Amino acid sequence: MFTAKERGAKVIAGVLKKQLQQGASIGADQVIATDDDAAIAKLPLLDAVADTVNGQTAEKLLSKVKKGGVFASVRGAPQNAKDYPDVKVVPVYAQPDANVLVHMARAVRERRLVIPLGTKLLLKDAEKGHAAVAKGGSGKVILVVKA
Numbered sequence: 001m002f003t004a005k006e007r008g009a010k011v012i013a014g015v016l017k018k019q020l021q022q023g024a025s026i027g028a029d030q031v032i033a034t035d036d037d038a039a040i041a042k043l044p045l046l047d048a049v050a051d052t053v054n055g056q057t058a059e060k061l062l063s064k065v066k067k068g069g070v071f072a073s074v075r076g077a078p079q080n081a082k083d084y085p086d087v088k089v090v091p092v093y094a095q096p097d098a099n100v101l102v103h104m105a106r107a108v109r110e111r112r113l114v115i116p117l118g119t120k121l122l123l124k125d126a127e128k129g130h131a132a133v134a135k136g137g138s139g140k141v142i143l144v145v146k147a
Helices: 002-006 017-026 037-042 055-062 098-109 123-134
Strands: 012-015 030-033 046-051 065-073 088-091 117-122 140-144
Touching: 012 017, 017 030, 030 037, 037 055, 046 055, 055 065, 117 123, 123 140
Parallel strands: 012 030, 046 065, 065 088, 117 140
Antiparallel strands: none
């Protein structure tokens, strides 16, 4: 989202219903609940979707991409991709780039990039972090070596 906003895109963030309040704090132009079919149905046709979840959510969002638009995913093409031949479905791969990393680190320090953290745990307690993620916790789990 940060990179899209920096390039001037209007960004609609998709979160779970229980994360709507927290989602409003990340700087998106709009936040919708991806587990609310009515909210997805109200979306206009979109130029692009960036997907990190796949499954039924991705299938629903793919239907909201306009002809000639792009559906980019880190999880692969949705199962219904063949039903949308006029949408370009592309994989997203991360490439290591020190300059980009420094830029984003500065943005975090300057609070232009906010990463919601739900839980901070010692590395030795990583199992608790996995359990929190499995429960569908809110925010990211960060593991630290020292307190």
